[in-house]
Amino acid sequence: MSNDQQYPIPDLAEVELVDVLRALADPVRLQILQVLADGRAHPKSQPEWGLDLQKSTLSHHFKTMREAGLTETLVDGRTHEIRLRRDELAVRFPGLIDSLLAAR
Amino acid sequence: MSNDQQYPIPDLAEVELVDVLRALADPVRLQILQVLADGRAHPKSQPEWGLDLQKSTLSHHFKTMREAGLTETLVDGRTHEIRLRRDELAVRFPGLIDSLLAAR
Protein backbone atom coordinates (compact mmCIF):
# COMPACT_ATOMS: atom_id res chain seq x y z
CA MET A 1 0.00 0.00 0.00
CA SER A 2 1.22 3.52 -0.64
CA ASN A 3 0.33 7.18 -0.37
CA ASP A 4 -2.37 6.76 2.23
CA GLN A 5 -2.90 9.92 4.18
CA GLN A 6 -2.80 8.81 7.77
CA TYR A 7 -1.72 11.70 9.93
CA PRO A 8 -4.72 13.59 11.25
CA ILE A 9 -5.39 17.00 9.80
CA PRO A 10 -7.93 19.52 11.07
CA ASP A 11 -10.99 20.59 9.18
CA LEU A 12 -10.11 24.09 8.06
CA ALA A 13 -13.54 25.30 9.12
CA GLU A 14 -12.27 24.86 12.68
CA VAL A 15 -8.94 26.54 12.14
CA GLU A 16 -8.70 30.15 13.26
CA LEU A 17 -6.62 32.79 11.56
CA VAL A 18 -4.48 33.20 14.63
CA ASP A 19 -3.58 29.52 14.48
CA VAL A 20 -2.32 29.85 10.93
CA LEU A 21 -0.41 33.00 11.76
CA ARG A 22 1.22 31.40 14.77
CA ALA A 23 2.26 28.48 12.61
CA LEU A 24 3.86 30.78 10.06
CA ALA A 25 5.42 33.31 12.41
CA ASP A 26 8.68 31.40 12.39
CA PRO A 27 11.50 31.64 9.85
CA VAL A 28 11.91 27.88 9.56
CA ARG A 29 8.27 27.24 8.82
CA LEU A 30 8.10 30.18 6.46
CA GLN A 31 10.99 28.62 4.55
CA ILE A 32 9.14 25.31 4.44
CA LEU A 33 6.12 27.13 3.07
CA GLN A 34 8.22 28.60 0.31
CA VAL A 35 9.48 25.18 -0.71
CA LEU A 36 5.92 23.87 -0.76
CA ALA A 37 4.82 26.77 -2.96
CA ASP A 38 5.36 24.73 -6.11
CA GLY A 39 2.28 22.73 -5.21
CA ARG A 40 4.03 19.39 -5.24
CA ALA A 41 4.58 16.93 -2.44
CA HIS A 42 8.04 17.09 -0.89
CA PRO A 43 9.81 14.41 1.12
CA LYS A 44 10.47 15.17 4.75
CA SER A 45 14.15 14.27 4.38
CA GLN A 46 16.51 16.96 5.59
CA PRO A 47 18.34 17.93 2.38
CA GLU A 48 15.05 19.03 0.86
CA TRP A 49 14.59 22.19 2.88
CA GLY A 50 17.86 24.04 3.02
CA LEU A 51 17.78 24.13 6.79
CA ASP A 52 20.51 23.18 9.22
CA LEU A 53 18.38 21.44 11.81
CA GLN A 54 18.21 18.07 13.49
CA LYS A 55 15.59 15.72 12.21
CA SER A 56 13.69 15.86 15.49
CA THR A 57 13.44 19.62 15.17
CA LEU A 58 12.25 19.35 11.61
CA SER A 59 9.69 16.80 12.69
CA HIS A 60 8.41 19.26 15.28
CA HIS A 61 7.94 21.95 12.63
CA PHE A 62 6.13 19.57 10.30
CA LYS A 63 3.77 18.64 13.08
CA THR A 64 3.11 22.27 13.91
CA MET A 65 2.24 23.08 10.32
CA ARG A 66 0.05 20.04 9.90
CA GLU A 67 -1.88 20.74 13.10
CA ALA A 68 -2.45 24.32 11.98
CA GLY A 69 -4.09 23.00 8.84
CA LEU A 70 -1.33 24.06 6.48
CA THR A 71 -0.12 20.70 5.24
CA GLU A 72 -1.11 17.10 4.76
CA THR A 73 1.15 14.10 5.01
CA LEU A 74 1.43 11.25 2.55
CA VAL A 75 2.99 8.12 3.96
CA ASP A 76 4.71 5.60 1.72
CA GLY A 77 6.43 2.87 3.63
CA ARG A 78 8.94 4.54 5.88
CA THR A 79 9.16 7.76 3.88
CA HIS A 80 6.77 10.65 4.17
CA GLU A 81 5.90 13.51 1.91
CA ILE A 82 4.04 16.70 2.74
CA ARG A 83 1.90 18.89 0.57
CA LEU A 84 0.45 22.35 1.06
CA ARG A 85 -3.35 22.33 1.40
CA ARG A 86 -3.47 25.24 -0.94
CA ASP A 87 -6.95 24.95 -2.42
CA GLU A 88 -8.62 24.43 0.94
CA LEU A 89 -6.64 27.28 2.45
CA ALA A 90 -7.65 29.57 -0.40
CA VAL A 91 -11.29 28.87 0.41
CA ARG A 92 -10.91 29.39 4.14
CA PHE A 93 -8.52 32.36 3.98
CA PRO A 94 -8.86 33.94 0.54
CA GLY A 95 -5.69 35.54 -0.73
CA LEU A 96 -3.68 34.82 2.38
CA ILE A 97 -1.32 32.14 1.14
CA ASP A 98 -0.86 33.90 -2.16
CA SER A 99 0.16 37.13 -0.47
CA LEU A 100 2.54 35.29 1.84
CA LEU A 101 4.20 33.50 -1.04
CA ALA A 102 4.48 36.71 -3.03
CA ALA A 103 6.23 38.56 -0.19
CA ARG A 104 9.97 38.96 -0.48
CA MET B 1 1.45 71.75 19.02
CA SER B 2 -0.48 68.62 18.14
CA ASN B 3 -0.44 65.43 16.17
CA ASP B 4 3.30 65.21 15.79
CA GLN B 5 4.39 61.69 15.12
CA GLN B 6 7.19 61.11 17.57
CA TYR B 7 7.44 57.42 18.29
CA PRO B 8 9.98 55.79 16.00
CA ILE B 9 8.64 53.53 13.29
CA PRO B 10 10.71 51.28 11.06
CA ASP B 11 11.10 51.77 7.36
CA LEU B 12 8.99 48.98 5.91
CA ALA B 13 11.76 48.15 3.46
CA GLU B 14 13.62 46.77 6.46
CA VAL B 15 10.70 44.86 7.91
CA GLU B 16 10.62 41.15 7.16
CA LEU B 17 7.48 39.15 6.63
CA VAL B 18 8.24 37.03 9.67
CA ASP B 19 8.29 40.15 11.84
CA VAL B 20 4.80 41.14 10.69
CA LEU B 21 3.52 37.61 11.19
CA ARG B 22 4.97 37.41 14.69
CA ALA B 23 3.31 40.70 15.52
CA LEU B 24 -0.06 39.44 14.33
CA ALA B 25 0.11 35.90 15.63
CA ASP B 26 -1.64 36.94 18.82
CA PRO B 27 -5.37 37.25 19.44
CA VAL B 28 -5.07 40.61 21.17
CA ARG B 29 -3.11 42.23 18.39
CA LEU B 30 -5.34 40.68 15.76
CA GLN B 31 -8.27 42.29 17.51
CA ILE B 32 -6.47 45.63 17.50
CA LEU B 33 -5.86 45.20 13.80
CA GLN B 34 -9.56 44.66 13.22
CA VAL B 35 -10.41 47.85 15.04
CA LEU B 36 -7.86 49.73 12.97
CA ALA B 37 -9.33 48.34 9.77
CA ASP B 38 -11.57 51.37 9.33
CA GLY B 39 -8.51 53.38 8.41
CA ARG B 40 -8.99 55.99 11.09
CA ALA B 41 -6.79 56.86 14.02
CA HIS B 42 -7.94 55.36 17.32
CA PRO B 43 -7.07 56.54 20.82
CA LYS B 44 -5.01 54.19 22.93
CA SER B 45 -7.48 54.42 25.77
CA GLN B 46 -8.69 51.05 27.03
CA PRO B 47 -12.44 51.20 26.27
CA GLU B 48 -11.62 51.53 22.58
CA TRP B 49 -10.50 47.96 22.00
CA GLY B 50 -12.91 45.63 23.68
CA LEU B 51 -10.12 43.95 25.60
CA ASP B 52 -9.94 43.20 29.29
CA LEU B 53 -6.31 44.06 29.87
CA GLN B 54 -4.31 46.39 32.07
CA LYS B 55 -3.02 49.52 30.45
CA SER B 56 0.57 48.36 30.78
CA THR B 57 -0.28 45.22 28.84
CA LEU B 58 -2.05 47.20 26.16
CA SER B 59 0.94 49.51 25.94
CA HIS B 60 3.15 46.47 25.34
CA HIS B 61 0.97 45.33 22.45
CA PHE B 62 0.95 48.79 20.88
CA LYS B 63 4.72 48.89 21.05
CA THR B 64 4.99 45.45 19.48
CA MET B 65 2.79 46.45 16.57
CA ARG B 66 4.55 49.75 16.04
CA GLU B 67 7.98 48.14 16.04
CA ALA B 68 6.80 45.58 13.52
CA GLY B 69 5.86 48.39 11.18
CA LEU B 70 2.12 47.93 11.47
CA THR B 71 1.11 51.18 13.13
CA GLU B 72 2.15 54.76 13.66
CA THR B 73 1.49 56.85 16.71
CA LEU B 74 0.10 60.37 16.78
CA VAL B 75 0.78 62.24 19.98
CA ASP B 76 -1.45 65.07 21.10
CA GLY B 77 -0.60 66.33 24.52
CA ARG B 78 -0.97 63.45 26.87
CA THR B 79 -3.21 61.40 24.62
CA HIS B 80 -2.06 59.16 21.82
CA GLU B 81 -3.76 57.76 18.77
CA ILE B 82 -2.59 54.98 16.52
CA ARG B 83 -3.24 54.37 12.86
CA LEU B 84 -2.63 51.40 10.62
CA ARG B 85 0.09 52.01 8.03
CA ARG B 86 -2.12 50.48 5.46
CA ASP B 87 -0.88 52.05 2.25
CA GLU B 88 2.76 51.42 3.05
CA LEU B 89 1.99 47.87 4.09
CA ALA B 90 0.11 47.27 0.86
CA VAL B 91 3.22 48.27 -1.07
CA ARG B 92 5.59 46.16 0.98
CA PHE B 93 3.29 43.12 1.36
CA PRO B 94 0.69 43.27 -1.40
CA GLY B 95 -2.63 41.76 -0.44
CA LEU B 96 -1.54 40.66 3.00
CA ILE B 97 -3.44 43.09 5.20
CA ASP B 98 -6.52 42.85 3.01
CA SER B 99 -6.60 39.08 3.28
CA LEU B 100 -6.11 39.22 7.04
CA LEU B 101 -8.93 41.70 7.47
CA ALA B 102 -11.21 39.66 5.23
CA ALA B 103 -10.66 36.47 7.24
CA ARG B 104 -13.41 35.47 9.58
Added chain:
DNA sequence: AAATCAGTTCGATTAATGTCAAACGATCAG
Protein backbone atom coordinates in the same frame (compact mmCIF):
# COMPACT_ATOMS: atom_id res chain seq x y z
C1' DA C 1 1.98 74.57 43.26
C1' DA C 2 -0.55 70.49 43.78
C1' DA C 3 -3.35 67.01 42.17
C1' DT C 4 -4.89 64.40 38.29
C1' DC C 5 -4.60 62.01 34.06
C1' DA C 6 -2.56 59.26 29.90
C1' DG C 7 0.64 56.45 28.88
C1' DT C 8 5.38 54.10 29.41
C1' DT C 9 8.85 51.44 31.72
C1' DC C 10 10.49 48.11 34.94
C1' DG C 11 10.61 43.87 37.52
C1' DA C 12 8.52 39.56 38.54
C1' DT C 13 5.92 35.63 37.33
C1' DT C 14 4.31 32.24 34.41
C1' DA C 15 3.50 29.91 30.07
C1' DA C 16 4.82 28.79 25.50
C1' DT C 17 8.31 27.74 22.15
C1' DG C 18 12.58 26.21 19.51
C1' DT C 19 16.34 23.25 19.76
C1' DC C 20 18.91 19.10 20.59
C1' DA C 21 20.08 14.31 21.94
C1' DA C 22 18.58 9.89 23.05
C1' DA C 23 15.38 6.35 22.76
C1' DC C 24 11.84 4.31 20.21
C1' DG C 25 8.85 2.11 16.30
C1' DA C 26 8.18 0.72 11.83
C1' DT C 27 9.88 -0.47 7.35
C1' DC C 28 13.20 -2.18 4.18
C1' DA C 29 17.69 -4.61 2.70
C1' DG C 30 20.89 -8.31 3.04
Added chain:
DNA sequence: CTGATCGTTTGACATTAATCGAACTGATTT
Protein backbone atom coordinates in the same frame (compact mmCIF):
# COMPACT_ATOMS: atom_id res chain seq x y z
C1' DC D 1 16.88 -12.84 11.50
C1' DT D 2 19.92 -8.84 11.67
C1' DG D 3 21.11 -4.44 10.79
C1' DA D 4 20.32 -0.10 8.72
C1' DT D 5 17.07 3.70 7.59
C1' DC D 6 13.19 7.15 8.14
C1' DG D 7 10.73 9.52 11.05
C1' DT D 8 8.40 10.36 15.73
C1' DT D 9 8.36 10.96 20.65
C1' DT D 10 10.17 12.23 24.93
C1' DG D 11 12.74 14.92 28.14
C1' DA D 12 15.86 18.63 29.09
C1' DC D 13 17.34 23.17 28.43
C1' DA D 14 17.35 28.05 27.11
C1' DT D 15 14.83 31.76 25.17
C1' DT D 16 11.01 34.36 24.23
C1' DA D 17 6.66 36.27 25.31
C1' DA D 18 2.19 37.67 27.76
C1' DT D 19 0.53 39.54 31.80
C1' DC D 20 0.25 42.25 35.94
C1' DG D 21 1.25 45.82 39.48
C1' DA D 22 4.06 49.50 40.92
C1' DA D 23 6.73 53.27 39.95
C1' DC D 24 7.65 56.81 36.81
C1' DT D 25 7.27 60.84 33.18
C1' DG D 26 5.06 64.44 31.07
C1' DA D 27 0.92 67.16 30.19
C1' DT D 28 -3.27 69.21 31.91
C1' DT D 29 -6.37 70.99 35.37
C1' DT D 30 -7.62 73.21 39.53
